[in-house]
Amino acid sequence: MNRKVKISLIIAGGAIFILLIVLLLFRLVPEPPVVSVSKAREALSAARLNKAGTYSPVPYREAEALFDSAMANWQKENKRFIWFRDFEKVKKFAEMSGKKSAEALQSSTLNAEDLKTRLIHRIDSVNNLILTLDKLFNSYPLEPEIRTRISKGKLLLKEAEIEYKKGEYFRAGNRLADSEDLLLTSYQSSLANIEEYFSAFSLWKKWIDKTVSESKRNRSYSVIIDKFAHKCYIYYNGIRKYEFTAELGINWVGDKRVKGDKTTPEGHYRIVKKLSKSGTKYYKALLIDYPNKEDTERFRKEISAGTLPRSADIGGLIEIHGNGGKGIDWTDGCVALTDSEMDIIFDILKVSTPVTIVGSAVGLQEILKGK
Amino acid sequence: MKNRISMGIAALMMVAILVGCGKEPVAMVDAAKAAVAAAKTAQADIYLPAEFAALQDSLDVVLTEIESQKSKLFKSFSAPKLKLDQVTAMANEVVTKTGIRKEEVKSADVGLLAELTTVMQENTGLIAKAPKGKEGQAVLEQIRAEMTEIQGSMTEAQTLVDKGAFMDAHNKVTVAKEKAVGINTELKEAIAKVKR
Numbered sequence: 319m320n321r322k323v324k325i326s327l328i329i330a331g332g333a334i335f336i337l338l339i340v341l342l343l344f345r346l347v348p349e350p351p352v353v354s355v356s357k358a359r360e361a362l363s364a365a366r367l368n369k370a371g372t373y374s375p376v377p378y379r380e381a382e383a384l385f386d387s388a389m390a391n392w393q394k395e396n397k398r399f400i401w402f403r404d405f406e407k408v409k410k411f412a413e414m415s416g417k418k419s420a421e422a423l424q425s426s427t428l429n430a431e432d433l434k435t436r437l438i439h440r441i442d443s444v445n446n447l448i449l450t451l452d453k454l455f456n457s458y459p460l461e462p463e464i465r466t467r468i469s470k471g472k473l474l475l476k477e478a479e480i481e482y483k484k485g486e487y488f489r490a491g492n493r494l495a496d497s498e499d500l501l502l503t504s505y506q507s508s509l510a511n512i513e514e515y516f517s518a519f520s521l522w523k524k525w526i527d528k529t530v531s532e533s534k535r536n537r538s539y540s541v542i543i544d545k546f547a548h549k550c551y552i553y554y555n556g557i558r559k560y561e562f563t564a565e566l567g568i569n570w571v572g573d574k575r576v577k578g579d580k581t582t583p584e585g586h587y588r589i590v591k592k593l594s595k596s597g598t599k600y601y602k603a604l605l606i607d608y609p610n611k612e613d614t615e616r617f618r619k620e621i622s623a624g625t626l627p628r629s630a631d632i633g634g635l636i637e638i639h640g641n642g643g644k645g646i647d648w649t650d651g652c653v654a655l656t657d658s659e660m661d662i663i664f665d666i667l668k669v670s671t672p673v674t675i676v677g678s679a680v681g682l683q684e685i686l687k688g689k
Numbered sequence: 690m691k692n693r694i695s696m697g698i699a700a701l702m703m704v705a706i707l708v709g710c711g712k713e714p715v716a717m718v719d720a721a722k723a724a725v726a727a728a729k730t731a732q733a734d735i736y737l738p739a740e741f742a743a744l745q746d747s748l749d750v751v752l753t754e755i756e757s758q759k760s761k762l763f764k765s766f767s768a769p770k771l772k773l774d775q776v777t778a779m780a781n782e783v784v785t786k787t788g789i790r791k792e793e794v795k796s797a798d799v800g801l802l803a804e805l806t807t808v809m810q811e812n813t814g815l816i817a818k819a820p821k822g823k824e825g826q827a828v829l830e831q832i833r834a835e836m837t838e839i840q841g842s843m844t845e846a847q848t849l850v851d852k853g854a855f856m857d858a859h860n861k862v863t864v865a866k867e868k869a870v871g872i873n874t875e876l877k878e879a880i881a882k883v884k885r
Contacts (some may be wrong), residue, residue: 343762347761347762348760350756350757350760352753352757352760352763355756355757357752359749359750359753362743362749363742363749364741367742375869389752389753389756393756395760396756396759396760400762403760405760458829458832462830462834464835465830465834467833468831468837469834469835469837469838470838470841472835472868473838473864476864477860477861477867480860480863481860485697506750634787645878645879673723
């Protein structure tokens with residue numbers, strides 16, 4: 319064998335040896351957990367995008383911690399000598415993180431959807447509560463504190479609705495809870511107040527029945543004023559012929575006790591005088607016989623009991639008069655109708671026509687049912 | 690001769706290993722992490738949530754890639770380095786954009802507050818115009834209570850603006866303005882009825 323062949327064989331052998339060594343080096347280097355960690359990262363990212371941190375915080379935080387553990391272990395293993403690295407733990411943590419992220423993603427979707435559904439029902443229910451409050455109490459004198467609570471509750475509901483529209487369901491829920499609390503407690507205390515007022519309903523009902531019967535029996539006109547509904551009903555022959563909107567005294571709730579309390583009295587009265595032109599400043603007026611016997615008796619009892627001062631005046635000059643249609647309660651205790659309505663009743667009602675003024679012609683339960 | 694060949698092989702192996710040993714871009718990683726943290730401090734997660742999520746994601750991708758390179762026999766950090774630069778630049782851009790967005794929301798808040806103040810002043814004037822003797826009326830009482838609450842909301846919104854919580858202030862002032870405008874209309878209608 320000549321020298322050239324020898325050298326060639328040695329070079330070839332050396333090359334094969336190097337190749338084998340390189341192959342061995344590659345073979346011995348453990349496969350890095352790129353796929354597992356990438357999958358885990360993608361899953362975590364998807365969960366994060368789906369607000370799993372908010373709507374499914376426990377599994378999301380676990381997934382995050384597992385991912386951090388995978389990365390920390392990977393870094394730790396990378397510090398070891400290349401052939402001694404073991405990525406099994408990294409893969410395990412990454413896979414566990416991926417599973418937790420998927421779980422967080424799924425549960426956050428469900429939780430957000432569930433929260434969304436519950437919120438919309440609660441928002442609807444609070445809106446209905448506001449409608450009820452407005453219907454029952456908009457013209458009903460309430461304590462200023464209650465009015466403040468209602469106003470605050472309404473503002474908070476609007477804020478909750480904005481958060482809801484933005485998809486911030488937790489924030490919406492918090493605002494809504496505050497709103498519910500304010501509005502519900504206001505409703506309950508206002509309802510207790512109105513229930514107390516309506517405790518006289520059976521008496522009012524008797525007065526109404528008596529007035530309608532009288533109208534039927536005498537084939538005559540009679541007037542019923544429903545203070546709660548702000549209505550003036552004109553009956554003829556026991557049948558309701560007219561229905562007008564009535565504006566009342568500023569403090570219309572309750573019975574009139576004393577001059578200047580700006581309350582519209584409750585009871586059986588009769589028209590005692592018809593006034594027009596220079597006789598009244600309210601276009602036309604029908605003066606009623608307030609105070610009647612019952613009013614005077616109750617007033618005296620209150621004076622005797624000391625619930626009213628001896629100097630108190632029972633008042634008078636309660637009328638059904640014109641200049642109404644303002645949409646608010648503004649009189650000192652009278653009942654105001656529009657001038658055109660006054661034209662109608664002024665012509666048909668005569669002196670001695672019964673005028674019954676009640677807190678309500680309809681029971682509270684019925685009002686609440688029809689709210 | 691044999692010695693020379695062994696030396697040659699050893700030298701080749703060393704070269705191969707050394708060539709493969711790219712240097713881990715520690716400083717660049719720190720810079721990128723700091724830039725993302727700065728974006729969070731700037732409240733990018735509140736004002737630009739989608740951009741901030743993308744930024745976080747990009748950083749995670751690069752960190753995974755770096756670890757992946759570190760696990761290899763022949764490491765190459767040129768691609769992760771490029772991406773780290775991109776992440777840092779993106780983070781800086783998000784910080785700038787967040788500042789712009791914050792300013793936008795802030796000026797919207799300030800504008801809304803100014804408009805609200807005007808409406809509330811008008812409402813106060815309208816309430817004062819209501820004829821005496823009508824103040825006890827329940828609806829007007831409710832309006833007064835609502836105006837007090839709106840005033841409270843305005844103060845809260847101003848406090849939030851002063852604290853830099855422009856987004857929270859925005860919700861509050863939006864609702865308050867909506868309510869104040871509603872009251873304005875209601876009052877004008879009520880006064881028109883009274884004037885009839």
